Amino acid sequence: MSSENGKRLLETDAGGLNFEATELTLGLPGEPRVTSDGGAKLGSKRGFSETVDLKLGDNNQEVKLGHSLQEAAKSPVSKTQVVGWPPVRGFAKRGKKSCKYVKVAVDGAPYLRKVDLEIYNSYQQLLTSLEDMFSCFTIRNYLNEKKIDQVNGIEYMPTYEDKDGDWMLVGDVPWQMFVESCKRLRLMKSSEAVGLGLTTGPKYASTN
Amino acid sequence: MAEQMSDDEGQQSPPSDLDFTSNKARTCIVTGSVSGHTEFQSPYPDQVLENVLENVLHFLTSRRDRNTASLVCKSWYRVEALTRSELFIGNCYAVSPARATARFTRVRALHLKGRPRFADFNLMPHGWGAHFNPWVLAFAKACPWLEKVYLKRMSVTDDDLATLAESFLGFKELVLFCCDGFGTSGLANFVSKCRQLKVLDLIESEVSDDETDWILCFPEGESHLESLIFDCVECPINFEALERLVARSPSLKKLRLNRYVSIGQLYRLMVQAPQLTHLGTGSFSPSEIAGQGDQEPDYVTSFAACKSLVCLSGFREIIPDYLPAIYPICANLTSLNFSYANITAEQLKPIISNCHKLQVFWVLDSICDEGLQAVAATCKELRELRVFPVDAREDSDGPVSEVGFQAISEGCRKLQSILYFCQRMTNAAVIAMSRNCPDLVVFRLCIMGRHRPDHVTGEPMDDGFGAIVMNCKKLTRLAVSGLLTDKAFDYIGRYGKLVRTLSVAFAGDSDMALKYVLEGCPQLQKLEIRDSPFGDAALCSGLHHYYNMRFLWMSSCRLTHQGCQQIAHAMPRLVVEVIRSADEEEMDVCDQTLYMYRSLEGPRNDAPKFVTIL
Numbered sequence: 001m002s003s004e005n006g007k008r009l010l011e012t013d014a015g016g017l018n019f020e021a022t023e024l025t026l027g028l029p030g031e032p033r034v035t036s037d038g039g040a041k042l043g044s045k046r047g048f049s050e051t052v053d054l055k056l057g058d059n060n061q062e063v064k065l066g067h068s069l070q071e072a073a074k075s076p077v078s079k080t081q082v083v084g085w086p087p088v089r090g091f092a093k094r095g096k097k098s099c100k101y102v103k104v105a106v107d108g109a110p111y112l113r114k115v116d117l118e119i120y121n122s123y124q125q126l127l128t129s130l131e132d133m134f135s136c137f138t139i140r141n142y143l144n145e146k147k148i149d150q151v152n153g154i155e156y157m158p159t160y161e162d163k164d165g166d167w168m169l170v171g172d173v174p175w176q177m178f179v180e181s182c183k184r185l186r187l188m189k190s191s192e193a194v195g196l197g198l199t200t201g202p203k204y205a206s207t208n
Numbered sequence: 209m210a211e212q213m214s215d216d217e218g219q220q221s222p223p224s225d226l227d228f229t230s231n232k233a234r235t236c237i238v239t240g241s242v243s244g245h246t247e248f249q250s251p252y253p254d255q256v257l258e259n260v261l262e263n264v265l266h267f268l269t270s271r272r273d274r275n276t277a278s279l280v281c282k283s284w285y286r287v288e289a290l291t292r293s294e295l296f297i298g299n300c301y302a303v304s305p306a307r308a309t310a311r312f313t314r315v316r317a318l319h320l321k322g323r324p325r326f327a328d329f330n331l332m333p334h335g336w337g338a339h340f341n342p343w344v345l346a347f348a349k350a351c352p353w354l355e356k357v358y359l360k361r362m363s364v365t366d367d368d369l370a371t372l373a374e375s376f377l378g379f380k381e382l383v384l385f386c387c388d389g390f391g392t393s394g395l396a397n398f399v400s401k402c403r404q405l406k407v408l409d410l411i412e413s414e415v416s417d418d419e420t421d422w423i424l425c426f427p428e429g430e431s432h433l434e435s436l437i438f439d440c441v442e443c444p445i446n447f448e449a450l451e452r453l454v455a456r457s458p459s460l461k462k463l464r465l466n467r468y469v470s471i472g473q474l475y476r477l478m479v480q481a482p483q484l485t486h487l488g489t490g491s492f493s494p495s496e497i498a499g500q501g502d503q504e505p506d507y508v509t510s511f512a513a514c515k516s517l518v519c520l521s522g523f524r525e526i527i528p529d530y531l532p533a534i535y536p537i538c539a540n541l542t543s544l545n546f547s548y549a550n551i552t553a554e555q556l557k558p559i560i561s562n563c564h565k566l567q568v569f570w571v572l573d574s575i576c577d578e579g580l581q582a583v584a585a586t587c588k589e590l591r592e593l594r595v596f597p598v599d600a601r602e603d604s605d606g607p608v609s610e611v612g613f614q615a616i617s618e619g620c621r622k623l624q625s626i627l628y629f630c631q632r633m634t635n636a637a638v639i640a641m642s643r644n645c646p647d648l649v650v651f652r653l654c655i656m657g658r659h660r661p662d663h664v665t666g667e668p669m670d671d672g673f674g675a676i677v678m679n680c681k682k683l684t685r686l687a688v689s690g691l692l693t694d695k696a697f698d699y700i701g702r703y704g705k706l707v708r709t710l711s712v713a714f715a716g717d718s719d720m721a722l723k724y725v726l727e728g729c730p731q732l733q734k735l736e737i738r739d740s741p742f743g744d745a746a747l748c749s750g751l752h753h754y755y756n757m758r759f760l761w762m763s764s765c766r767l768t769h770q771g772c773q774q775i776a777h778a779m780p781r782l783v784v785e786v787i788r789s790a791d792e793e794e795m796d797v798c799d800q801t802l803y804m805y806r807s808l809e810g811p812r813n814d815a816p817k818f819v820t821i822l
Binding site: 082083084085086087088089 | 326328329330331386412596597600601602629654656658711713714738739
């Protein structure tokens with residue numbers, strides 16, 4: 001599948017994508033279908049990102065995505081992360097700081113992803129990783145205006161829900177404070193964000 | 209120890225008696241007069257006998273013995289109920305609080321277990337149940353002299369903590385293991401009111417940060433505290449208040465700090481409490497505030513002063529440079545938990561080479577096979593080893609392998625319990641362990657890559673696990689992994705006669721595997737299975753045994769709704785729950801989880817929407 005195809009799937013063919021999602025994850029209750037391990041270095045190797053990345057090296061991936069979990073699991077090439085496996089207790093993240101998984105929703109995408117905020121050290125890393133994950137979208141990235149590809153159309157504003165339940169623009173508070181207060185992320189269509197008056201850039205975009 | 213107390217025998221009677229048409233000798237032994245109308249004669253001879261019985265039964269501590277004694281006759285049943293001071297209930301839904309308090313009226317200690325273990329791994333949505341609330345309310349009314357509560361995988365609210373503190377005047381010990389639902393404000397309220405508190409142990413529990421200074425809320429004056437464990441509490445604490453608390457707790461023996469306590473602060477606490485036997489070090493790194501030029505305290509001296517220290521843990525954000533501080537106490541240690549310390553073999557060696565008395569060792573795989581070899585070389589008394597992965601993903605590099613595993617088996621012959629996460633393993637190494645460590649009671653091997661075969665031969669891991677069940681005659685707990693065919697389960701059914709707990713994931717070829725186990729393992733109590741190709745036929749093959757079990761968990765297997773219904777109809781005293789993902793409405797039962805357990809109470813009334821009870 002070319003990246004165009006991938007884009008088309010994510011943007012319009014919700015049904016088809018859901019079928020694949022069902023195939024892959026035979027009912028692991030309580031979690032979104034595909035659990036991403038997050039991380040700029042990992043995002044590009046995982047699940048659906050493969051179909052939208054230009055990295056077409058592992059063409060086998062696309063074929064196997066259509067198979068049942070059982071078969072996919074037996075394939076050494078498959079790298080889909082499975083919920084609750086390996087069985088290490090969630091709040092006993094060892095040797096690292098406590099992990100902080102938050103859901104990432106993208107307006108228009110039929111499924112959510114999850115990222116572990118603790119593995120990033122800055123907004124730049126997080127946004128780069130999100131771009132990898134949803135690489136058919138262009139994420140409004142104040143940090144480096146050059147990356148915005150307006151040609152492909154839809155722009156997204158990264159927003160997050162904080163501890164108080166308010167929706168905030170990503171980048172206003174120091175990184176560590178953001179990690180601690182962020183409960184979930186939403187990439188909001190810029191057209192919707194216009195009404196919020198988010199015209200000035202965030203304060204901490206350039207630090208960290 | 210929690211593992212050993214796994215049998216669910218706190219119920220009213222063993223499962224074969226669930227119908228109360230007892231087939232055991234329940235006929236009342238006529239005491240006193242031969243005529244049989246003892247009730248209408250002078251009560252004196254009966255009373256004497258009951259008093260004697262009561263005094264004798266006080267000495268009976270094992271709950272299994274007590275259960276047996278309670279079956280002798282009504283008189284023994286009654287007296288046993290009066291003298292049982294520690295009540296263990298392995299599944300909080302197997303019996304209601306009302307029933308428990310009606311039978312056991314003088315309980316001092318309550319031990320309750322709630323959610324099944326797989327809930328720890330995000331396999332169960334939040335809000336499933338296991339609420340402490342009905343229990344605390346029932347006991348508050350019926351057993352106000354309750355002193356100790358031990359909860360595992362239960363939801364405890366701030367209100368429940370308040371009830372505990374207010375309703376039980378002499379309350380002494382609270383241990384919460386893998387619990388959630390409460391926060392620092394609940395803790396603050398609890399500690400402020402429990403004036404007799406000796407033990408507050410919060411272990412691997414989720415404590416919400418209500419930004420309340422709970423340490424400050426311990427009452428002033430001398431405290432009775434013997435154990436304070438809060439290493440899992442993920443919020444800062446008032447250190448000055450803690451220091452004062454430790455200073456006024458002369459009986460304090462166990463102290464496990466959270467990661468918000470720096471090494472400098474640790475030093476100050478240790479100076480106050482050299483009598484400690486169990487210490488959790490907190491972060492084991494300096495706070496950011498400490499400047500470069502500041503004089504660092506002499507950590508070595510503070511450790512050296514703790515001559516009674518036998519159990520060391522913590523190291524939550526370790527700076528390995530500080531490790532030498534613990535050298536003075538290594539030789540005394542019987543338990544060392546490095547499972548939060550990302551250290552190398554080189555950093556481990558100087559420590560472990562002095563730990564000759566070590567019996568329990570938890571560590572990260574960052575120490576690699578080389579580190580394990582060092583453990584094997586020194587720790588001849590090792591009874592329990594747990595090796596956790598730093599990087600818990602399937603396709604990560606594996607710093608430990610069959611090499612370290614085999615070394616351990618050769619060096620630590622007294623091993624009784626092992627939990628080992630790795631990326632590669634061989635049958636040969638597992639077979640070697642089965643021969644070298646015949647005392648194994650708990651064998652949990654997690655080869656993190658699903659369906660991964662023997663790394664060297666490419667064969668399934670059947671023979672390795674087969675050897676374990678064959679050679680380790682005391683084995684009661686087993687967790688399998690790697691590529692496994694039905695043959696492995698055939699072995700388990702044939703040789704695993706003492707197995708009580710079995711964990712299966714991504715294993716087996718067909719229904720036969722589950723049948724072997726259900727038909728072959730008479731002691732099986734807890735069976736948890738995920739992502740394995742077992743269907744309705746296999747499920748039905750266990751009908752003869754399910755009343756003997758605490759629970760069966762099957763998720764992402766090949767069950768159908770009808771299959772589960774069949775079981776529910778066939779076994780009225782079994783509660784059969786089908787749990788869906790909280791997000792999804794329409795799903796095949798394949799995608800859902802079956803969780804079933806024996807119960808005297810029938811379907812519970814607190815089931816959330818995503819649970820269907822058949």
